[in-house]
Amino acid sequence: MKVSTSFSGETAVVAISGEVDMFTSPDLRRELRRLTRGAVKKIVVDLEGVGFMDSSGIATLVQGLKEARPFGGDLLLAAPGETVMRVLQLANLTKLFRVHETVDGALAE
Numbered sequence: 001m002k003v004s005t006s007f008s009g010e011t012a013v014v015a016i017s018g019e020v021d022m023f024t025s026p027d028l029r030r031e032l033r034r035l036t037r038g039a040v041k042k043i044v045v046d047l048e049g050v051g052f053m054d055s056s057g058i059a060t061l062v063q064g065l066k067e068a069r070p071f072g073g074d075l076l077l078a079a080p081g082e083t084v085m086r087v088l089q090l091a092n093l094t095k096l097f098r099v100h101e102t103v104d105g106a107l108a109e
Contacts, residue, residue, distance in 0.1 A: 002049075003031050010041040013103060017049030020057030028057070032064035032075070041073050044106040048079035053087055065097065078106040 001024035002017045012035050020028060035043050045061065047053075065075040077099045080088060088094050100106040 001027060003028055005031060005035070007040075008107070010039060011044065011107065012040045012042070013044045013046055013107070015046040015049065019052040020050055020060070021052065021054045022056040025056040025060040029060045029063065032060065033067060036064065036067040036071055036073055043068060043073065043075045044078050044103055045075065046078050046103050047084050048081065048103075050081065050084050053084050055091075058087065058091055058093065062093070062096070076100060076106040076109065078103045 001020055004015050006013050006015070014028075014031060014035070016028065018024065032043065043064065045064075061075070061077070068075045075097070077088070077097050079102055080099060085099070088097070088099065098106075098109065100109070
């Protein structure tokens with residue numbers, strides 16, 4: 001898994017590529033925690049490059065959302081592929097997260 005973060009004011013876009021699983025999710029967790037503790041108010045997680053996500057990846061996203069909110073922040077998901085979207089739907093997380101088709105759509109919110 002590869003994680004890269006870009007900034008625009010108080011917004012961060014975290015682009016992920018590869019597989020998000022029990023071996024790689026700690027790296028994503030560290031990045032999300034770093035952002036939620038900083039001045040970032042909105043985190044957009046770009047899932048376009050993710051081909052596989054297991055329950056530890058889902059738990060990492062949920063934890064990121066829960067950590068962002070007490071600091072007045074938010075975490076949105078963008079561009080999940082069919083496989084990742086299916087996982088989000090099966091876990092009933094499309095009610096918890098705002099999921100956008102594109103990063104631009106999430107940024108416009």
